[in-house]
Amino acid sequence: MKPQAPRFDAFDADACREIAQDLANHEGPLLPILHALQDRFGYIDQAALPVIADVLNLSRAEVHGVVTFYHDFRSRPPGRHVVKICRAEACQALGAQKLFDEVAAASAENGAVTVEAVYCLGNCALSPAALIDGDLHGRLDTTRTLDLVAGR
Amino acid sequence: MTTKIYVPCDAASLSMGAEAVADAIRESGADVAVTRTGTRGLLWLEPLLEIEISGRRVGFGPVTPDDVPGILTRGEAHPLCLGPVEDIPYLKSQQRLTFQRCGVIDPVSLDDYKAHGGLKGLTHAVAMAPQAIVEEVTESGLRGRGGAGFPTGIKWNTVLKAKAPQKYIVCNADEGDSGTFADRILMEGDPFLLIEGMAIAGRAVGATRGYIYLRSEYPHAFRTLSRAIETARAAGVLGDDVLGSGVAFDMEVRLGAGAYICGEETSLLESLEGRRGQVRFKPPLPAVEGLFNKPTVINNVLSLAAVPTILAEGAAYYRDFGTGRSRGTLPIQLGGNVKRGGLIERAFGLSLREIVEDYGGGTLTGQPVHAVQVGGPLGAYWPTALFDTPLDYEAFAARGGMVGHGGVVVFDDTVDMAQQARFAFEFCAIESCGKCTPCRIGSTRGAETMDRVIAGDGEAVNLVRDLCGVMQDGSLCALGGLTHMPVLSALDNFPDHFPNQFPGAARDAAE
Numbered sequence: 146m147k148p149q150a151p152r153f154d155a156f157d158a159d160a161c162r163e164i165a166q167d168l169a170n171h172e173g174p175l176l177p178i179l180h181a182l183q184d185r186f187g188y189i190d191q192a193a194l195p196v197i198a199d200v201l202n203l204s205r206a207e208v209h210g211v212v213t214f215y216h217d218f219r220s221r222p223p224g225r226h227v228v229k230i231c232r233a234e235a236c237q238a239l240g241a242q243k244l245f246d247e248v249a250a251a252s253a254e255n256g257a258v259t260v261e262a263v264y265c266l267g268n269c270a271l272s273p274a275a276l277i278d279g280d281l282h283g284r285l286d287t288t289r290t291l292d293l294v295a296g297r
Numbered sequence: 298m299t300t301k302i303y304v305p306c307d308a309a310s311l312s313m314g315a316e317a318v319a320d321a322i323r324e325s326g327a328d329v330a331v332t333r334t335g336t337r338g339l340l341w342l343e344p345l346l347e348i349e350i351s352g353r354r355v356g357f358g359p360v361t362p363d364d365v366p367g368i369l370t371r372g373e374a375h376p377l378c379l380g381p382v383e384d385i386p387y388l389k390s391q392q393r394l395t396f397q398r399c400g401v402i403d404p405v406s407l408d409d410y411k412a413h414g415g416l417k418g419l420t421h422a423v424a425m426a427p428q429a430i431v432e433e434v435t436e437s438g439l440r441g442r443g444g445a446g447f448p449t450g451i452k453w454n455t456v457l458k459a460k461a462p463q464k465y466i467v468c469n470a471d472e473g474d475s476g477t478f479a480d481r482i483l484m485e486g487d488p489f490l491l492i493e494g495m496a497i498a499g500r501a502v503g504a505t506r507g508y509i510y511l512r513s514e515y516p517h518a519f520r521t522l523s524r525a526i527e528t529a530r531a532a533g534v535l536g537d538d539v540l541g542s543g544v545a546f547d548m549e550v551r552l553g554a555g556a557y558i559c560g561e562e563t564s565l566l567e568s569l570e571g572r573r574g575q576v577r578f579k580p581p582l583p584a585v586e587g588l589f590n591k592p593t594v595i596n597n598v599l600s601l602a603a604v605p606t607i608l609a610e611g612a613a614y615y616r617d618f619g620t621g622r623s624r625g626t627l628p629i630q631l632g633g634n635v636k637r638g639g640l641i642e643r644a645f646g647l648s649l650r651e652i653v654e655d656y657g658g659g660t661l662t663g664q665p666v667h668a669v670q671v672g673g674p675l676g677a678y679w680p681t682a683l684f685d686t687p688l689d690y691e692a693f694a695a696r697g698g699m700v701g702h703g704g705v706v707v708f709d710d711t712v713d714m715a716q717q718a719r720f721a722f723e724f725c726a727i728e729s730c731g732k733c734t735p736c737r738i739g740s741t742r743g744a745e746t747m748d749r750v751i752a753g754d755g756e757a758v759n760l761v762r763d764l765c766g767v768m769q770d771g772s773l774c775a776l777g778g779l780t781h782m783p784v785l786s787a788l789d790n791f792p793d794h795f796p797n798q799f800p801g802a803a804r805d806a807a808e
Contacts, residue, residue: 176569210572234476236475236633264728265474265476265514267308269630270638271341
């Protein structure tokens, strides 16, 4: 099964404003807006901040503060493949640190692969675990992880 | 005759290839009807296929796509056959209340849910006075399953008594503790139970809106919950007229964004409101001024999911499970380096040894068990010498630990406890919300000081102990306030892992 590489649109301020306006009437709309933007563009472009601030009547600093607080929101576009490897205790008990280091090293030169640490994917009985392009995998080792990323 | 087959579709079984197994069944061309279910929680057996044979569901696992044709032709003679699933000792010995339907039903079928006793609690609740519902929950002895163990009925009573034009029910589904996955299994395996529990809570305290704050690391749960909420709304379980009672209650799922601290209830509320997830001062309690400063019930998934059983079967039924002041059942989650990891729902009082050895079967690597961490990243590390400790709130607190959300993570004898202690600080540094200086700065200094300890500087141990005290006393919430627990338990229970721990003694001996 070849992982589906996420496809993101290039950032577009008008589309950004539209997304923000669509969600602005929800209670506490900022996180839903940021998620929608990241789903569409893969990251939160700096140019999105004043647009969101304008739509929600917040200061740009407030929006910046929220974006940077949360680990999920990226400030740069990710590679074609995103690998989120669990580094928490249950996965550590079966070598997650080594897995993370090796996959990160093997992918360091490869701009198409973004490796991120996460702290628990809730797959603790089938460690080590990782989300590869949104699909959860368990009982991973370095070779298997790299194979999955490469679509093998 | 068409054979009924059940294939799980929760995240854990999918992570082991359940989708490919389902594909293989479809491609086999056999005369079968496949139902996708949640997981039974016997996770080492995933993907666990179940085939209905003579009226019983017979299990096969762990199954690969290549095994499928053989299983379909040979049936119970196949070497992967486990016999009737409900007779597997791991499951048979459990007391499934909250998780009775997980792995059994199609999670997004409301008819299936009703056919298995669902909505009985809510049906009772809409006919009861709000005060009577709160009393029933108080009577049951239910305590918050998120970690702190606060009596749920007392919290509800505060919200019921509060006067406000709008009240909220917030479900804390930010299950961030490593080693815990019970919330996920429930939300992916029986989402209507949580919806029902929240609707009962709404009826009990007079709240008409609910939010499930779900961690973004659970994309499968998000999809299942969203579908279930839509179905419930279409069927009149949610909406302006809950089950024809004339009372309104509706809800939605909101995604977190990868911040562990948002499992802390006041941070969670900040995050729901669209701000940085920074801890609030208490008082005011969320029950008085919570979401958007309105009275708010904020409960963990498992607390809310326990409520329908209490309303359906009565407070006494629930209270009769458990021990001392820990009533009802505790879903224990066994993970890490363990042979048979999974979900174990039992009345309180099981010992660590029974969990790790009898259920878990020792380590996956085959090495001796050396330590377990109970209660997530802020829980204590336990040595095998303390394995007779029963898992209940009071017994654990008395020995310097906590049950927390019921996660048990097993380590074999290759674990380096000094590194684990260091990681506790590192994790706190990564996840600190930054509000309290002892947590924000202390966590980084703690990791640095642990590096000195690891390098052999025994006197730095005293600094670490001091720092733990400062963080404990000077932090508003459990992140800074409990980081001492993994650190000090590692130091105290595993002194061999810390070089030159008693520098005074070493110096005296040298002189």
